[in-house]
Amino acid sequence: MNSSASFHLFGWRPSRGVARRPHSRLARSALGIVLAPLLLGGCAAHSVQPAAGSIAGSITVFAASSLKGAFATIGAQFEAAHPGVKVIFNFGPSSGLATQITQGAPVDVFAAASTKTMDSVIADGEVKAASTFAAxxxxxxxxxxxxxxxxxxxxxxxxxxxxxxxxxxxxxxxxxxxxxxxxxxxxxxxxxxxxxxxxxxxxxxxxxxxxxxxxxxxxxxxxxxxxxxxxxxxxxxTTYPIAPITNSTNGSTAQAFVDYVLSDAGQNVLRAAGFLSP
The missing domain is CATH 3.40.190.10 (Periplasmic binding protein-like II)
Structure with missing residues (x-):
């Protein structure tokens, strides 16, 4: 595939140079203090943030494994529509991805393979509301x-x-x-x-x-x-919900990606892959 979109399989781990998302909970704030010395030697993944309201920079999308083929195509199309934007995918089991998100993994968009899984992320305050985009x-x-x-x-x-x-x-x-x-x-x-x-x-x-x-x-x-x-x-x-993460460091681009998945262009890719209309 001729695209700069990249992806890797389930298994996020905090690493040098990659900052966790900001989170309001005291426990995770304390964890951020512990991790801070590890981040001094490198730049955070989203250290250079695009101007508010602009579609630019990079976003990380956590998505259910069953979405891999369709989302790789959608990611390439989204990048082509917004030159300079990069979409990084992490595919894996929805429940495992949800756990990573609630533990503070750096992510901008979550697409799950069940409403129940998304509800757990909403309950934790990581997402305000989700939209069903496929079945x-x-x-x-x-x-x-x-x-x-x-x-x-x-x-x-x-x-x-x-x-x-x-x-x-x-x-x-x-x-x-x-x-x-x-x-x-x-x-x-x-x-x-x-x-x-x-x-x-x-x-x-x-x-x-x-x-x-x-x-x-x-x-x-x-x-x-x-x-x-x-x-x-x-x-x-089973139905598939998608949502931007509340504390995304690139909220405008995250929302734009969600909107693209819900658009006719995104839906055409999903239908071609065999997904049902929501």
């Missing part, structure tokens, strides 16, 4: 060359079938458990992965017979796995 539903993924036959949701209850899902505190894991419960099938996963991309990898490698992933993940795999659709009446849907 997704679940699909069964099996290896491109399966060794055991899986053709329906009911097959996942078979004793010989190895099933992978996300961890239950991650939106894709919670959705999988709801899917099993509402369809009254008992499935014992052999592994619960950190995020949906990890589940998909297990399927691609043939380490499991099936995995519960999002429809968009099967589409993004481009034939590397076989997708087995779940009837709409039996399926579950």
């Amino acid at each position: 997704n539903s679940m699909e069964i993924a099996t290896p491109a060359h399966p060794t055991r036959s899986v053709t329906s949701l009911a097959d996942l209850a078979g004793a010989a079938i190895k099933v992978a899902i996300c961890q239950q505190d991650v939106p894709c894991g919670a959705a999988a458990l709801t899917l099993f419960s509402q369809n009254r099938i008992r499935v014992t996963p052999v592994t619960q992965e950190l995020d949906v991309k990890a589940v998909l990898t297990k399927v691609q490698l043939g380490e499991v017979d099936a995995g519960i992933v999002y429809v968009t993940d099967v589409k993004a795999a481009k034939g590397a796995v076989i997708g087995i659709q779940i009837p709409a009446a039996d399926n579950v849907t």
Whole structure:
């Protein structure tokens, strides 16, 4: 992709030269005092801030793993529309990203794979309000060359079938458990992965017979796995909220990125990736 947009996977850690976001809570203020000596040898990530109201500089976007492909495209388009702007992505499990945000990670925008996860960040005061920009539903993924036959949701209850899902505190894991419960099938996963991309990898490698992933993940795999659709009446849907972080050091650009995701241009990218309208 010919773009300066950059991204890395889940795993933010405070490092030399990178300042945490300002936060009003006393505990985090105290933590900032402890970290201050570590920052003297370098410049903070947002030390040169753009003029108020201008769309300039860089922003860091924390986004659910399932958004990786679509947001990489949206980020490139946003940068092209605003020359000089840089969008840095951190993709990972929504619950883990939310924890990083509440611990003071330097971030400007958060896009989660569930309303529940976003609500936890709102409750902590990191976000004032969020906008729903997409929805997704679940699909069964099996290896491109399966060794055991899986053709329906009911097959996942078979004793010989190895099933992978996300961890239950991650939106894709919670959705999988709801899917099993509402369809009254008992499935014992052999592994619960950190995020949906990890589940998909297990399927691609043939380490499991099936995995519960999002429809968009099967589409993004481009034939590397076989997708087995779940009837709409039996399926579950998750919604995706997005919001600028209240204490972003580049609020104007953060809001502009959120607006772009909600715009026709951003929505067209999401629809092409297989996401549903919110």
